Amino acid sequence: MRSDYVFTSESVSEGHPDKVSDQISDAIVDLFLSKDPEARVACETLTTTQLVVLAGEVRGKGMIDTEGNWEDGAQEEIQHVVRETVRRIGYEQKGFHWQNLTFENHLHPQSADIAQGVDSSGNKDEGAGDQGIMFGYACDETPDLMPATLYYSHRILHRMAADRKSGAAPFLEPDAKSQVTLRFQNGKPVAATAIVVSTQHSPGYHEGEQDARLKAYVKQVVADILPAELLSDETVYHINPTGKFEIGGPDGDAGLTGRKIIVDTYGGASPHGGGAFSGKDPTKVDRSAAYVTRYLAKNVVAAGLAKRCTIQVSYAIGVSEPLSLYVDTHGTGTADDERLEAAIAAVAKERLGGLTPRGIRVGLGLNKPIYQPTAAYGHFGRDADGDFFPWERTDLTEALKAALA
Structure with a gap:
């Protein structure tokens, strides 16, 4: 176990195209579970320019009948949930707008072969949904017992999203990424060596006084989130290092669940088993x-x-x-x-x-x-x-x- 090292973690905002997909998939999970606690959902979402596509396997009372047909109004309810999720995130852009996007639903009933192995029956308990x-x-490292690099990366973007929605930072748009690099001594974070934040912005906020305003705002957010003792004149900031970032979200890059x-x-900081979480009911x-x-x-x-x-x-x-x-x-x-x-x-x-x-x-x-x-x-x-x-x-x-x- 090393005690002295430099380590980095990143986060992405709720407006990142992959996170838009994750949130839509989990909104579908919640919709099914709200009607049937024993519902089965495996929902994948694709987002791109003015398009959201759902695919996967589902089962649940109030949504699909025993013969695999959609209940009256179920598909309309799914579409409403999708659009409301995009609206809540804040997308009202020409390339991705909650009202104007095209929606396709390709969800279908769960495979009977999977169901027979997973469902409980007789003396057989419910089995795992997969190996x-x-x-x-x-x-x-932190009060929430999480790796510090990720803890701060998340909180930078969460604060920026809150400021965007409240109007405190009206020049921000939904898509953003952060990255925090910390130096550790004796296993404890002692200095932030680099901070990276790339955020979608309103037109013009990549040059002149407006660019300076955006960068000053991001530095203040970092100062509010990270402990003061971790920041110094030696901390290197990369804020929108590519320059202009007006086209973002699913219009700038396709998003996928997981x-x-x-x-x-x-x-x-820890191994990962490889399986994504979002879009899956808790039997998975x-x-x-x-x-x-x-x-x-x-x-x-x-x-x-x-x-x-x-x-x-x-x-x-x-x-x-x-x-x-x-x-x-x-x-x-x-x-x-x-x-x-x-x-x-x-x-x-x-x-x-x-x-x-x-x-x-x-x-x-x-x-x-x-x-x-x-x-x-x-x-x-x-x-x-x-x-x-x-x-x-x-x-x-x-x-x-x-x-x-």
């Missing part, structure tokens, strides 16, 4: 198992049992129990990782009913329309708020300590 590996991670999985997770372990491993890893660090913790689980399609559970505290743990694995398994069994797909989604309360807010600014490092982000709770700390006693 795969999933990772969760936590560290003590192309920002490192932004969605830990900014590269790509999503639910990644959430529960974050939940467990965060509680390990919150309990003071490690400074860093990575957890991996794996599944086979149609099989309910995980094939493996692996824990690595990177040499920072207060107990052997093997003992911690046993403690985590025991606590998960007691508090969640185990690490089966059903145990995870019932234990964490995932069968609810809570997913669209996850689709921008990260799925992790967010405040648990009622039904939202339940995997960010730290209510297992005492149970984990007791299991290791």
Whole structure:
């Protein structure tokens, strides 16, 4: 485990074309779950100039009948949700406008072959929706137990979006990216060596006084977000380094669901299993198992049992129990990782009913329309708020300590 190094993470705004796609896909997940908590959704979204296309497999009462036909008004409701998502993000541009874009819906009923392997029946418990590996991670670099480089990258863009929507920064447009590079000593961030922000802007804000105004605004946002001790005269800023950035969003670059999985997770500080989250209902372990491993890893660090913790689980399609559970505290743990694995398994069994797909989604309360807010600014490092982000709770700390006693 290196203690002195330089590390970088990036984030993208809610107006980035891939994030527009993620938010639309998760809005569809929420729509189906709002009508049927047992709905099945695998929704992919393509966005490009004045076009949104949905494709994938779905099943759910109130949307599709038992013979696979759309219920009355269901397709109109889907189109309304898509347009409202684009409107909320803020796209009213010539090349991408929530009212004027063309919409195509190619969603169709879920494969019966997949359903028979995943659904519970008789004495068979609900199985995993696919094979795969999933990772969760936590560290003590920030109050939310997230990697600092990603934590600050997200918050820079979240603040800029809030200022755009409130009118405090009317020259901003929805598409933006950020990147934060920090120097670490003894495993702790000590200096920001480079900040990169590229933001779509109103016409003319790439030259003269208007360009200076935009760059001064971004530097002030960075100063408000990062701790003062990390910034200095040696911090290098790259703000709109290519110059003009008026054409953005899906008009500037096509967007697809699931192309920002490192932004969605830990900014590269932890492994990723490769499966995207957005557009998938919680029976898909790509999503639910990644959430529960974050939940467990965060509680390990919150309990003071490690400074860093990575957890991996794996599944086979149609099989309910995980094939493996692996824990690595990177040499920072207060107990052997093997003992911690046993403690985590025991606590998960007691508090969640185990690490089966059903145990995870019932234990964490995932069968609810809570997913669209996850689709921008990260799925992790967010405040648990009622039904939202339940995997960010730290209510297992005492149970984990007791299991290791």
